[in-house]
Amino acid sequence: MMTSLDGKIMGNYMGTPEGNAAGAAFKAIAFGENPYYKHQGWLSGRVTTDDNFTFYAEPELDETAGTVPEGDFVAETTGMYYVSIDPSGRLGWKRNSLTYAGTTAHVVEVLTGKASNAYKAFLRGLGISYIIAGEDALDYAVALAKLKELFGVETLMLGGGGVLNWSFIQAGMCDEVSIVVAAAADGSDNTPALFDAREGLSDDTPVGFDLQAAEVKDGGALWLRYLVKQAV
């Protein structure tokens, strides 16, 4: 993740020279031809996907679609995946892949039992893979186990937003935090932070981190890597 000096993951600071320099460092670490992290995909919350890729479009559902087969749907195994946490099946996808910072990824939707038959039929029609993880709430362990078994994902990057990040950390499902801190801020009081507790998903129980490395990047940015300690 990239943040401002005050830990924000969105905002006007991103358009400053210091924000641009930090953004370039972030992309080189995580994406492109030779990234530091050799991951097989990245995980995003539903709001992050709507903001960046599906733009709050309504999915084109056919409520008369025939009943889809039970369980998961593997449309493609490509080696790079955009894993979308969308428990209720709300995202209005138009295609089954996306390209971000020079990296093309097949879309895998992580649904729960709350997603409708019509939504699953919609995903099948677009060739978008999906897995079912949990009935009423996301089952983290099931989601990660299925991503490994069905798609060969060994290393998965938590790609935000703050709600997704904090819920995975509190669930004990994140080993490492890696952030590029821009030498910029904008003081906004309505932008999301790197970690955001959300009622029903997470709370404000504190977590400690073990610093592994700190590196200065262009534009005064700092790349910080921490291991996650157990929640106290």
Ligand SMILES: NC(=O)c1ccc[n+]([C@@H]2O[C@H](COP(=O)([O-])OP(=O)(O)OC[C@H]3O[C@@H](n4cnc5c(N)ncnc54)[C@H](OP(=O)(O)O)[C@@H]3O)[C@@H](O)[C@H]2O)c1
């Ligand atoms: N600077 C960066 O590096 C960076 C990176 C990524 C994102 N961002 C920005 O961050 C902003 C969005 O962040 P956000 O924190 O508001 O939202 P978010 O984490 O992207 O999405 C939150 C939603 O995802 C689903 N979700 C997340 N965790 C879940 C869990 N444990 N169990 C079940 N559902 C879960 C829920 O969807 P439902 O509401 O459908 O139930 C939840 O409301 C965007 O503006 C995005 O552009 C910045």
